[in-house]
Amino acid sequence: MADHIVKAYDKELEGLGQKIAEMGGIAEKMLADAMDALGDFDVQLANQTIATDPRLDMLQREIEEQAILTIARRQPLAVDLREIIATIRISNDLERVGDLAKNIAKRAIKIAGDVRIPRAIIGLKSMQESAAILLKDVLDSYAERDIARAREVWTYDADLDSLEDSVFRDLLTFMMEDPRNISFCAHLLFCSKNIERIGDHATNIAETVVYLVSGETMPTDRPKGRSILSDPPAVK
Amino acid sequence: MADHIVKAYDKELEGLGQKIAEMGGIAEKMLADAMDALGDFDVQLANQTIATDPRLDMLQREIEEQAILTIARRQPLAVDLREIIATIRISNDLERVGDLAKNIAKRAIKIAGDVRIPRAIIGLKSMQESAAILLKDVLDSYAERDIARAREVWTYDADLDSLEDSVFRDLLTFMMEDPRNISFCAHLLFCSKNIERIGDHATNIAETVVYLVSGETMPTDRPKGRSILSDPPAVK
Numbered sequence: 001m002a003d004h005i006v007k008a009y010d011k012e013l014e015g016l017g018q019k020i021a022e023m024g025g026i027a028e029k030m031l032a033d034a035m036d037a038l039g040d041f042d043v044q045l046a047n048q049t050i051a052t053d054p055r056l057d058m059l060q061r062e063i064e065e066q067a068i069l070t071i072a073r074r075q076p077l078a079v080d081l082r083e084i085i086a087t088i089r090i091s092n093d094l095e096r097v098g099d100l101a102k103n104i105a106k107r108a109i110k111i112a113g114d115v116r117i118p119r120a121i122i123g124l125k126s127m128q129e130s131a132a133i134l135l136k137d138v139l140d141s142y143a144e145r146d147i148a149r150a151r152e153v154w155t156y157d158a159d160l161d162s163l164e165d166s167v168f169r170d171l172l173t174f175m176m177e178d179p180r181n182i183s184f185c186a187h188l189l190f191c192s193k194n195i196e197r198i199g200d201h202a203t204n205i206a207e208t209v210v211y212l213v214s215g216e217t218m219p220t221d222r223p224k225g226r227s228i229l230s231d232p233p234a235v236k
Numbered sequence: 237m238a239d240h241i242v243k244a245y246d247k248e249l250e251g252l253g254q255k256i257a258e259m260g261g262i263a264e265k266m267l268a269d270a271m272d273a274l275g276d277f278d279v280q281l282a283n284q285t286i287a288t289d290p291r292l293d294m295l296q297r298e299i300e301e302q303a304i305l306t307i308a309r310r311q312p313l314a315v316d317l318r319e320i321i322a323t324i325r326i327s328n329d330l331e332r333v334g335d336l337a338k339n340i341a342k343r344a345i346k347i348a349g350d351v352r353i354p355r356a357i358i359g360l361k362s363m364q365e366s367a368a369i370l371l372k373d374v375l376d377s378y379a380e381r382d383i384a385r386a387r388e389v390w391t392y393d394a395d396l397d398s399l400e401d402s403v404f405r406d407l408l409t410f411m412m413e414d415p416r417n418i419s420f421c422a423h424l425l426f427c428s429k430n431i432e433r434i435g436d437h438a439t440n441i442a443e444t445v446v447y448l449v450s451g452e453t454m455p456t457d458r459p460k461g462r463s464i465l466s467d468p469p470a471v472k
Contacts (some may be wrong), residue, residue: 067320068307075308083306092328125425175417182408189422190429 011108012070013080016063016135020114023059023094024139026052028103028132029200033130037108038191039121047107048114054096063091070088085213090127090142093201093208097135100194100201107187114184121173123167127195130160133204141209153202160199248306249316252299252323259295259330260375262288263364264368266337271364274427277359282348292334293299300402304395314415316453326378329368329437329444333371336430337436343423350420359403362426363431366396370438377445386445389438396435403428 028051037046067084070076076084134153141149171185171192210216243342273282312320314391324444370389377385406427407421446452 012241045408064321068317071304071307072311075311081304081308085300104347143331168422172418175411175418175422179412179415182411186422186425189425191428193426206463 009070009074009076009080012066012074016067016070016084019059019063019066020087020090020220021139021143022068024100024135027094027097027101028058028060028135028139029103030098031128031132031135031195032054034101034104034108035125035195036134037105037124038111039118040114041108042115043109043112046105046108049104053098053102056095060085060091060095082215086142086208089208090205093204094099097198097201100198103194104191107191111184111187112144114187115180117174117181117184118182120185120188122172123140123163124192124195127163127167127192129161130156130163131195131198131202134160138202138209140203142205142212145209145213147210147213150206153206157199157203160196164192166197183202198209208228241262245306245312245316248302248310249319249472252303252306252320255295255299255302256323256326256330257297257375257379259292259327259334260371260378262292262295263330263333263337263370264375266292266334267368267371267431268341269359270337270340270344271431273341274347275354275361277344277348277352280349281347282341282344286338287336289334292331294397296327296331299323318448318451322378322444325444326441333434333437340427341429342377344352346422347420351416353410353417353420356407356417356421356424357377359399359406360428360431363399363403363428366399367431367434370435374438374441374445378441378448381445381449382448383458385452386442386449389442393435394417396432398430399430400428406467417462 015132031050033045033049033052036042037049045176067088071084076079134156137149138153138158140146168189171189174181175185266288269285271280271289272278306318307317311314336350370392373385373392374389376382378391404425407425410417411421436467
């Protein structure tokens with residue numbers, strides 16, 4: 001490619017990377033704010049969190065569109081193609097993280113007028129801390145193209161899943177202790193599931209980072225094997 | 237484009253469409269089977285449903301890879317580009333529908349040894365019927381490029397959301413009646429949420445069909461406005 005085309009192309013990739021970073025920052029803040037709103041019964045903060053979500057949706061659409069136009073324009077080969085595909089996949093996951101945080105914020109509004117069982121929220125707070133670390137680590141692993149760090153995220157997500165099991169049992173216990181706790185705790189069950197799924201999206205991103213750097217698909221529920229995109233595609 | 241290239245290109249598009257149809261069939265069956273497993277406490281059927289999911293994941297990956305290679309090879313313009321992007325988006329949604337059905341199947345296994353409250357499952361069955369119609373309608377609207385039908389799906393999803401609200405209240409009532417119902421009904425709460433989210437994915441697909449045919453983005457939580465891909469992209 002001529003020099004000026006290479007530069008324009010690098011600029012397009014850089015623009016996509018910046019948008020991913022912006023999405024990551026928004027998603028992290030939405031999770032923190034939604035959980036603060038839940039813990040503090042803060043309806044105003046919950047509404048603010050919900051109002052942030054369209055920005056994340058817009059960024060995801062922009063990334064998808066720009067990524068696909070870049071593929072159509074530049075016909076990139078293996079590594080560059082993976083770079084662009086990775087931005088599409090990661091933006092999808094971050095958009096979903098925002099949705100899940102928004103769901104928690106919506107629950108925060110629903111339970112604000114209910115009985116309050118602060119001890120029921122303690123387990124959720126631990127889950128949030130784990131999920132926030134997973135998100136931070138996986139976004140760093142993407143920024144630094146650090147496979148080892150990405151693989152750690154994969155492993156730590158299992159801890160979050162165990163934590164969710166324990167929160168599930170605790171919430172059921174609170175429900176059984178007093179029927180007046182049932183509605184409040186039912187909403188918290190969903191919040192706990194939302195956080196657990198945020199961890200799943202962090203591991204999806206970890207998988208994408210491994211794919212991006214190595215061309216390999218990580219073993220999961222999905223069938224194993226190398227992606228056909230790991231070999232240079234036969235362009236034209 | 238030369239004639240033989242056009243033919244190869246049409247064949248690629250056709251192949252993508254066939255894979256979407258296959259995914260749709262699998263996703264529909266997984267939902268029906270998962271709910272039968274739940275209603276009949278049938279662990280074997282639940283396990284079969286779970287075992288189907290990797291096939292759906294594999295199809296989604298194949299569609300994504302083939303779609304992106306087609307974009308890189310053929311540099312398609314507006315309508316054709318939307319056609320390919322639509323297959324990526326729809327395959328993502330159908331893969332998620334499969335995940336949600338799998339989640340229901342997993343719950344069916346968890347509650348198989350629990351107390352059984354058949355009347356608690358009645359509401360879920362109604363939800364499943366609605367979701368199955370939504371899925372069928374939206375897949376037909378995609379096959380026939382039928383915008384009017386796609387827009388109906390959009391509207392009917394609101395009914396499924398109301399049904400979920402009512403199921404949520406009923407399940408809470410069963411929990412309050414007898415603490416021994418709590419664990420069983422807590423699992424059903426998640427199943428009901430899974431079905432409601434299958435409806436959301438059907439509306440996502442409806443939105444994609446409208447985008448595919450008209451180039452327009454439907455008004456949602458997302459910021460309004462035409463997609464930049466609705467205009468012919470400046471290729472090269």
